Amino acid sequence: MTPQQRIAELTERLNHYNYQYYQNSTSEVDDFTFDKLLDELTSLEKQHPEYRQADSPTQRVGGTVSKDFATVYHRFPMLSLGNTYSEEELVEFDTRVRKGLDGADVEYICELKFDGVALSMTYENGVLVQGATRGDGVRGDDITHNIRTIRTVPLRIPAALNPPALFEVRGEGFLPLAEFERINKEREDIGEPLLANPRNAASGTFKQQDSTAVAKRRLDCYLYSFLSEPAPDGTSLFNTHEESLVAMKTWGFNVSPTWKKCADIREVMLYINEWETKRFDLPLGTDGIVIKVNRYDQQQELGYTAKSPRWAIAFKYKAMAASTTLNAINYQVGRTGAVTPVALLTPVLLAGTVVKRASLHNANEIARLGVMLHDTVFIEKGGEIIPKVTGVDLSKRTGQTEPITYPTECPACGTPLVRREGEAHFYCTNTNGCPPQRQARFEHFIQRRAMNIESLGEGKIQLLIERGLVQTPADLYDLTNADLLGLEKAYPADSGPEETGKVRVVKFGQKTVDNILTAIDRSKGQSFANVLFALGIRYVGNTTAERLSDYFGNIDELMNASLEILANVPDVGPRIAQSLVEWFSEADNRLYVERLRAAGLTMVGERKVVEALSDTLAGKTFLYTGTFVNYSREQLEAEIAAHGGKLLSGVSKKLNYLIVGENAGPSKVSKAQQLGVSMISEDEFSAMLNV
Numbered sequence: 001m002t003p004q005q006r007i008a009e010l011t012e013r014l015n016h017y018n019y020q021y022y023q024n025s026t027s028e029v030d031d032f033t034f035d036k037l038l039d040e041l042t043s044l045e046k047q048h049p050e051y052r053q054a055d056s057p058t059q060r061v062g063g064t065v066s067k068d069f070a071t072v073y074h075r076f077p078m079l080s081l082g083n084t085y086s087e088e089e090l091v092e093f094d095t096r097v098r099k100g101l102d103g104a105d106v107e108y109i110c111e112l113k114f115d116g117v118a119l120s121m122t123y124e125n126g127v128l129v130q131g132a133t134r135g136d137g138v139r140g141d142d143i144t145h146n147i148r149t150i151r152t153v154p155l156r157i158p159a160a161l162n163p164p165a166l167f168e169v170r171g172e173g174f175l176p177l178a179e180f181e182r183i184n185k186e187r188e189d190i191g192e193p194l195l196a197n198p199r200n201a202a203s204g205t206f207k208q209q210d211s212t213a214v215a216k217r218r219l220d221c222y223l224y225s226f227l228s229e230p231a232p233d234g235t236s237l238f239n240t241h242e243e244s245l246v247a248m249k250t251w252g253f254n255v256s257p258t259w260k261k262c263a264d265i266r267e268v269m270l271y272i273n274e275w276e277t278k279r280f281d282l283p284l285g286t287d288g289i290v291i292k293v294n295r296y297d298q299q300q301e302l303g304y305t306a307k308s309p310r311w312a313i314a315f316k317y318k319a320m321a322a323s324t325t326l327n328a329i330n331y332q333v334g335r336t337g338a339v340t341p342v343a344l345l346t347p348v349l350l351a352g353t354v355v356k357r358a359s360l361h362n363a364n365e366i367a368r369l370g371v372m373l374h375d376t377v378f379i380e381k382g383g384e385i386i387p388k389v390t391g392v393d394l395s396k397r398t399g400q401t402e403p404i405t406y407p408t409e410c411p412a413c414g415t416p417l418v419r420r421e422g423e424a425h426f427y428c429t430n431t432n433g434c435p436p437q438r439q440a441r442f443e444h445f446i447q448r449r450a451m452n453i454e455s456l457g458e459g460k461i462q463l464l465i466e467r468g469l470v471q472t473p474a475d476l477y478d479l480t481n482a483d484l485l486g487l488e489k490a491y492p493a494d495s496g497p498e499e500t501g502k503v504r505v506v507k508f509g510q511k512t513v514d515n516i517l518t519a520i521d522r523s524k525g526q527s528f529a530n531v532l533f534a535l536g537i538r539y540v541g542n543t544t545a546e547r548l549s550d551y552f553g554n555i556d557e558l559m560n561a562s563l564e565i566l567a568n569v570p571d572v573g574p575r576i577a578q579s580l581v582e583w584f585s586e587a588d589n590r591l592y593v594e595r596l597r598a599a600g601l602t603m604v605g606e607r608k609v610v611e612a613l614s615d616t617l618a619g620k621t622f623l624y625t626g627t628f629v630n631y632s633r634e635q636l637e638a639e640i641a642a643h644g645g646k647l648l649s650g651v652s653k654k655l656n657y658l659i660v661g662e663n664a665g666p667s668k669v670s671k672a673q674q675l676g677v678s679m680i681s682e683d684e685f686s687a688m689l690n691v
């Protein structure tokens, strides 16, 4: 292949990866591979500048704007960062910087490189007026309504703190790891495909049209940059990046406390070493360090390339990898019957923890990796908590390896596995008789958001099932004190899904039994939506259960609804409708519902007759104080309710917004200030309804 052809090929390929990454929030290759290809293109273009294409990814920021959102122009371009994986190149960067400054001393600020989505937020007179994505660096998508759902982004900065009249801050919007795991656990529970990693999940979330859905995922944002026009006399508010970080913090922005000022590149190296494994203790994924020249005048002197500042660079850590032996595969059966292969490994140290298991996803992944039993495999820890198998060390393959034969029958109950059209997983269809499915159905049923009987934990359920006291969750309602009192069993170490290394004793003393029986009895007061969720119908999560309850108002109308009617319910598409129809068409399931009804569970809900105007405010809580120009108090309350918001009776941590009018109550305002509750004017409230 000629250099010209290779340049053309790399340009096309990298532009395609960029498109997938920024527009579709998916990664077809890992970042390291992407960066190597980009490096290759950069050096080829250097040797043959005449072949460089007009749309070369070396010259432009990777993203674009999308037609689903209004386009906004950035006051200051939003650039990318040069990056490196090697310490030598970092030293070269330092040399370049000092040369560019005629040998002056340079202080650096080191920050973690947060793995999420770049966001820009503009404030006018202390009020958040615009939030945007980076887009192509010049223009981005206006996602103000989505950014407003981030609780740690202040909607207004109190005037007492004296923010400049007009300024912009930038930061990384991200999905905290715990939130990512929570969402995936929920998705697994109801049989939705899992989100691939926190970065792509955050990117996909910010691109959603419906900010109610966005609000349900608790996104967060770390701020790392401040921009404003210089004053007429040419002076700027701050002299250093450090000063701006401190000021943003005092204005109420979320600035990660992990940054550090370094006197020279040697101190930068120490910072890099310090965070190599410590970063895994942070609440979010990070993929490196960003090193920035501290002084603004020096930044200005160094300037920018078309794509990135010359005064900053990203040092990226290679993904933490280790190699070890794959000893066996454990096939786990989930609540929906999906079979997931888990690699059992010879324990190995990776990023500070001992790893014994790694995820293999599904049969396709095993085939793609070409992995065999007893192979030496590479495992990696990326932005997720559970490491994954990423490849096979073929140089270590011996005559001992054996092909992996994916089971054709359920490892737990022997039922033949099936794979449905378009699905990656194999399923055990013995929904009611398969032990792990049964156990998982109980665990789903007792969840706080279902029947809320959490005093009955995993181990206790296992014992009740083993002793034949319960077969289905409906049997819980027949349990008596005599059935439970004194039950006891010691389980050997490592018998559960978690390897605690401890012997687990499950014991039903009188107090435990009292708690359980009380919780079971109290569960009869859970709402119809909770009951619907507890049934464990595939794809019917909490929100869907609430929509169904609002729409049908009772179990009988729901059970007898046709596919067409179901598919028309707000937020219920054809796939969920199909799943509901299938579930209710099974005699066992109808019997199960009848037993729950007989036990006294709530089978009617409050049908929402009045059509809500929108759900723009769903998940948000409000309180108002003072008087208003455009609303009476009653009108304000009606607006909040009609758009799905909730009115609280006092200022507390649960309050999201205090609407402040004329003659506002000083105690409410100061309490809101103390608790960091956002305060908005009636105009800002009106603006929230019109997004």
Ligand SMILES: NC(=O)c1ccc[n+]([C@@H]2O[C@H](COP(=O)([O-])OP(=O)(O)OC[C@H]3O[C@@H](n4cnc5c(N)ncnc54)[C@H](O)[C@@H]3O)[C@@H](O)[C@H]2O)c1
Pocket (backbone or CB within 6 Å): 017, 018, 021, 026, 027, 028, 029, 030, 031, 032, 034, 035, 061, 062, 079, 080, 081, 083, 111, 112, 113, 114, 115, 116, 117, 118, 119, 134, 171, 172, 224, 290, 314
């Ligand atoms: N795997 C793929 O298919 C694929 C495709 C495209 C891009 N990528 C990855 O994305 C990178 C290019 O993306 P990029 O142009 O956004 O560059 P980048 O992500 O390497 O660096 C710039 C970005 O870093 C972020 N950042 C995080 N913490 C920061 C901090 N403390 N200070 C300043 N910025 C911070 C900002 O969002 C900023 O826009 C590539 O190097 C590649 O690894 C991967």
Ligand SMILES: [Zn+2]
Pocket (backbone or CB within 6 Å): 333, 410, 411, 412, 413, 414, 415, 428, 429, 430, 434, 435
């Ligand atoms: Zn089974």
